[in-house]
Amino acid sequence: MDKKIAVIGTGNMGKAIIQGLVSHSNDSLNSITASTRTDQEAQNIQEEFGINVFTNNQLAAKNSDIIILAVKPYLLEEVITEIIPIISQHTLIISIAAGFTIGQAEELLGGNQPFIRAMPNLAAQVGESMTGIVENSSCSDTDINDAIIIFNAIGRTEMVTEDLLHAVIGVSGSSPTLVFMLIQAMADSGVANGLTREQSLKLATQMVKGCATYLEQSDTHPEKLKDNVCTPGGTSIQMVLEAEKQNYRHTIQSAIQAGIDKSKELSK
Ligand SMILES: NC(=O)C1=CN([C@@H]2O[C@H](COP(=O)(O)OP(=O)(O)OC[C@H]3O[C@@H](n4cnc5c(N)ncnc54)[C@H](O)[C@@H]3O)[C@@H](O)[C@H]2O)C=CC1
Ligand SMILES: O=C(O)[C@@H]1CCC=N1
Structure with missing residues (x-):
């Protein structure tokens, strides 16, 4: 995939997604950036994966085609508000947070921004996640396909509707x-x-x-x-x-x- 991807948050899940992307990327690692809260964590991830890691979300996400939000749910509003000034109308935003709906995202981003909710699980750490994916109405087929490629890099994927994402969380996300x-x-x-x-x-x-x-x-x-x-x-x-x-x-x-x-x- 010839896209510039930023991963915001490099904890359990963000790090696993970076690992999957890096191991499936046969082109330049320059197309993956990340951001996290502390200098130490940024340095660790940078050294482990050889990608640029920032402690500033705008710097990490600038010029990205796809931004993956892998922070705790209570931080999503803050982080989305932070990146709004540097995204374009075509930037695909993906959130893996439980309980943060497409409606809530659209209130912040506007309804025309491509937005995807994904629900992976901790087995992403070994490339064996099961990830449920749901898109908003502004996503193109390419956006959906890109999300499938990203989450296939950490396991398997299943497209669902948003009302079924609760069951996905119960059966494969939290279980x-x-x-x-x-x-x-x-x-x-x-x-x-x-x-x-x-x-x-x-x-x-x-x-x-x-x-x-x-x-x-x-x-x-x-x-x-x-x-x-x-x-x-x-x-x-x-x-x-x-x-x-x-x-x-x-x-x-x-x-x-x-x-x-x-x-x-x-x-x-
Ligand atoms: N842990 C799990 O099994 C699963 C978690 N999720 C979802 O994934 C998300 C992340 O969960 P975990 O990776 O477990 O959390 P975590 O606590 O391990 O990682 C959070 C990361 O966000 C960073 N961070 C904190 N504030 C930040 C900010 N303002 N800007 C940028 N980065 C910041 C932290 O430094 C850390 O790297 C949550 O929304 C959760 O609902 C989804 C599926 C499974
Ligand atoms: O406990 C949580 O809220 C997250 C969602 C799925 C797994 N962990």
């Missing part, structure tokens, strides 16, 4: 936290039964990774795969019965629903 808690809980059980913490984490992590890969590569419903694990009278079915007694699936569903409800509340 890595549930998966990490699951792995941690499983590892605790291993430790309680004599495995070292290191062994136990290795077992649980590889198991989750293996199951995700298997589910993805097989054409089989997860319910059938669940049944395939269970030997009659064996250990696995005992785990299933106990988990269901403890509302295992319902617990996950209500946790995800709480995230979705929070996303809706933040978007009001």
